[in-house]
Amino acid sequence: MSATLSRQRKRIADPAFRWFVTLAGASVFVILAGMVIRTTNDAWPIFQYQGFFSFLTGDQWLAGSSRTDSDFTGTYGAWPFIYGTLVTALIAIVIALPLALCVAFYINQLAPKRLRNPLSYSVEMLAAVPSIIFGMWGFFWLLPNVLRPFLEWLESTFGWINLAGWKPFEGPVFGSSYLAAGIVLAIMILPIITAIVREVIAVNPVDQQHAAYALGATRFEVMRKVVLPSSFSGIVAASMLGLGRAVGETVAVMMLIGSTKSWDGSLLSAGDSMAAHIAARFGEATPETTKALMAIGVVLFLFTMIINIGARLLVWRIGRVSGDAAV
Amino acid sequence: MSVFDVQGLGVAYGSFTAVKDISLEIPRNKVTALIGPSGCGKSTVLRCLNRMNDLMDATVSGKIIYNGEDIYGPEVDAAEVRRRIGMVFQRPNPFPKSIYENVAFGPRLNGFKGDLDQLVEESLRSVALWDEVKDKLDDPGTALSGGQQQRLCIARAIAVQPDVLLMDEPCSALDPIATLKIEDLIRQLESSYSIVIVTHNMQQAARVSEMTAFFSVDIDDEHGMRTGALVEYDTTEKIFNNPGNTRTEDYISGRFG
Ligand SMILES: Nc1ncnc2c1ncn2[C@@H]1O[C@H](COP(=O)(O)OP(=O)(O)O)[C@@H](O)[C@H]1O
Ligand SMILES: [Mg+2]
Numbered sequence: 001m002s003a004t005l006s007r008q009r010k011r012i013a014d015p016a017f018r019w020f021v022t023l024a025g026a027s028v029f030v031i032l033a034g035m036v037i038r039t040t041n042d043a044w045p046i047f048q049y050q051g052f053f054s055f056l057t058g059d060q061w062l063a064g065s066s067r068t069d070s071d072f073t074g075t076y077g078a079w080p081f082i083y084g085t086l087v088t089a090l091i092a093i094v095i096a097l098p099l100a101l102c103v104a105f106y107i108n109q110l111a112p113k114r115l116r117n118p119l120s121y122s123v124e125m126l127a128a129v130p131s132i133i134f135g136m137w138g139f140f141w142l143l144p145n146v147l148r149p150f151l152e153w154l155e156s157t158f159g160w161i162n163l164a165g166w167k168p169f170e171g172p173v174f175g176s177s178y179l180a181a182g183i184v185l186a187i188m189i190l191p192i193i194t195a196i197v198r199e200v201i202a203v204n205p206v207d208q209q210h211a212a213y214a215l216g217a218t219r220f221e222v223m224r225k226v227v228l229p230s231s232f233s234g235i236v237a238a239s240m241l242g243l244g245r246a247v248g249e250t251v252a253v254m255m256l257i258g259s260t261k262s263w264d265g266s267l268l269s270a271g272d273s274m275a276a277h278i279a280a281r282f283g284e285a286t287p288e289t290t291k292a293l294m295a296i297g298v299v300l301f302l303f304t305m306i307i308n309i310g311a312r313l314l315v316w317r318i319g320r321v322s323g324d325a326a327v
Numbered sequence: 328m329s330v331f332d333v334q335g336l337g338v339a340y341g342s343f344t345a346v347k348d349i350s351l352e353i354p355r356n357k358v359t360a361l362i363g364p365s366g367c368g369k370s371t372v373l374r375c376l377n378r379m380n381d382l383m384d385a386t387v388s389g390k391i392i393y394n395g396e397d398i399y400g401p402e403v404d405a406a407e408v409r410r411r412i413g414m415v416f417q418r419p420n421p422f423p424k425s426i427y428e429n430v431a432f433g434p435r436l437n438g439f440k441g442d443l444d445q446l447v448e449e450s451l452r453s454v455a456l457w458d459e460v461k462d463k464l465d466d467p468g469t470a471l472s473g474g475q476q477q478r479l480c481i482a483r484a485i486a487v488q489p490d491v492l493l494m495d496e497p498c499s500a501l502d503p504i505a506t507l508k509i510e511d512l513i514r515q516l517e518s519s520y521s522i523v524i525v526t527h528n529m530q531q532a533a534r535v536s537e538m539t540a541f542f543s544v545d546i547d548d549e550h551g552m553r554t555g556a557l558v559e560y561d562t563t564e565k566i567f568n569n570p571g572n573t574r575t576e577d578y579i580s581g582r583f584g
Contacts, residue, residue, distance in 0.1 A: 210382065216409045
């Protein structure tokens with residue numbers, strides 16, 4: 001028996017492993033910082049030329065053709081794209097979240113036992129389908145067969161609505177539009193939100209559910225008053241992931257939003273989003289427009305950051321009150 | 328007058344028959360204990376009394392007459408059965424909510440219209456927890472000690488003003504002092520509720536109950552089947568002092584068979 005408790009074997013792997021893991025962790029920050037600094041740096045002259053505020057609020061986007069960092073000739077008001085991103089992502093989450101909750105609830109509680117696994121695998125598989133496929137299906141099938149008639153019906157029924165000057169369902173109907181893009185986005189992010197929500201509610205402690213049943217709660221009440229409140233942070237996380245995808249989605253939006261630079265507030269009119277506009281234009285961009293597209297990228301990045309911080313605050317504020325186990 | 332009249336009850340989980348041929352009458356406003364070796368189906372029988380077994384995909388046969396009505400009848404709403412017949416579980420399972428909200432959960436759920444504060448206070452008083460928690464009703468229920476949590480769970484069950492309380496080994500996760508407190512409580516609650524308690528602790532059954540049902544496992548070696556059965560049901564006095572069945576006697580005296 002050895003006399004002391006000090007280390008008896010040399011452990012080379014330990015320090016090496018430590019270093020490697022630390023390096024991997026640090027690289028996250030390096031990549032993030034590098035990306036932020038580089039894009040902001042490239043976009044800076046545009047913000048200076050246009051003014052950050054008028055870049056955000058201006059509704060004219062006229063690409064210039066300067067080859068230097070000065071002598072810009074364009075007009076850069078990104079509001080039409082910001083509006084497009086905001087509106088399509090909001091439509092998507094507003095439609096997808098309640099549906100996802102229902103589907104997850106169904107799979108978890110109501111579906112026959114032997115259907116539960118196949119159903120959740122299918123949802124997970126759908127979540128992995130590339131967005132170009134949603135875009136194509138949306139454009140070639142859903143748009144002409146379902147969306148167009150639906151949009152026309154909206155226009156003829158609710159076209160008169162006027163909210164302090166904003167007419168959400170004003171015509172004419174082209175088909176490609178914010179609403180069409182938002183609906184396809186909703187379908188696209190539905191599976192990922194459902195998959196996560198399903199998993200979150202599946203691990204909810206069964207003890208507490210039984211306690212509620214024993215007090216006379218129905219399945220629906222158990223879901224609403226026990227499972228959902230204590231899954232709150234997971235549901236917020238799932239929504240944020242979905243919202244993040246919707247905000248950053250490029251190709252599916254490009255195919256359905258209509259890609260116009262002129263701005264019209266109606267949800268039935270065609271427009272453009274930040275991600276879609278960048279993707280559509282950077283191939284043909286002059287050095288000046290490249291910088292302007294970078295500037296849109298910076299705004300897009302700010303957006304995702306705000307969404308994430310907002311989610312954290314939401315979880316932190318409401319999660320504590322509603323008794324979320326994870327807070 | 329009996330509160331439950333169990334007639335030829337059998338329960339199967341899938342193709343496995345957990346218990347069969349159980350018949351007993353459970354008296355009103357008394358404590359009835361279900362004892363027997365682990366796995367003999369005590370919890371299974373208890374969960375039939377408020378249809379909690381519905382949640383475990385159990386197939387139930389036979390009848391359970393509660394106040395003249397078969398609780399497995401076609402017209403019966405299981406949620407309503409459970410509201411009248413409350414349950415306390417083996418492991419304390421408070422909601423991750425405040426102490427107040429834990430007790431208020433059931434009344435809120437069932438559309439209670441009266442003075443909720445008063446109901447919460449009364450419920451906590453009747454489990455002798457009020458003095459310990461009255462200054463921290465907003466603290467999470469999960470922050471209490473194990474024994475306090477279990478009393479909170481009993482208060483939560485009482486708050487919906489049930490007729491019957493079912494308890495499945497309510498003290499098995501508690502220390503001896505907390506156990507004694509719960510036993511005192513059970514004796515006090517007896518005047519207002521009919522109580523059915525599952526316990527593996529024979530002294531506990533002897534201390535708290537008037538009636539005792541002894542369950543055991545019938546082993547059929549030929550088919551490799553183990554089915555729970557009711558061996559003897561009588562006053563606790565008789566079961567512990569003068570059992571009519573040698574299996575009961577062996578179990579009570581520690582010679583397990
Ligand atoms: N939900 C269930 N699904 C399948 N089998 C179960 C379930 N609950 C209990 N059983 C089985 O039924 C038998 C009786 O269990 P139980 O009623 O829990 O006994 P006890 O409470 O007396 O220990 C055991 O063999 C147990 O494995
Ligand atoms: Mg048991």
